[in-house]
Amino acid sequence: MCRFTQLVAEVLAGQRNPAQMKALLSRRAYTLLVRRSGVYACARSPRVRRTYLHTEDPEVTEVNAVVDCDSRYRALALRVAFARDTWVCTHLETDVGRG
Template sequence: MTCNIPEPARPLPTRRRAAPCPSRIRNTRTDRQLCRFTQLIAEVLAGQRSPVQMRSLLSYGAYTLLVRRSGIYACARSPRVRRAYLHSEDPEVAEVNAVVDYGSRYRALALRVAFAQHAWLCTHLETDVGRG
């Protein structure tokens, strides 16, 4: 007489988790979030959104520049971000360069986003309009 007793299942080997990479941005904004943020800035520049809605997301200097330039790219339809490039060398700072379609013309837009006081903040804003 033979007895078929199954062998006990072997436990799966445990995997060690890798230590977090120190160069990663804390509380990172994903590419999609930064593209959406750029879209909102483009809508302010087209005059389709009030700059007051963006106040808490911008530093004082970036906000005053946005207020001065709001509506400068007035167009019949909503602007669309066609391409956005994210560049980050420092774990606490990211730069976004974007090409925005305003209907009759494509425009360049650049943002610097920094991690400050437990939140992300746009600290600098550049458009293809002359400085002033």
């Protein structure tokens, strides 16, 4: 889960193409990721510093992460569900929106 969160953070930083993540996200989550691509803009690659997993249901996990983006720390939340015989991100939230 940490590697997946790192890849999402790289898209949010504008350093990875969101299309590379399409198979791992629901349609809604992919749309959110594309819309927010680049909001974590930083000079170097972002680093996921901490990841917290919370599971209430064996088929759904919520991931909260702290992402280091140069001189700022950012918050990232993901909801991951078991669907189509694999884990798929169904929702994501950031501390920054595209306005």
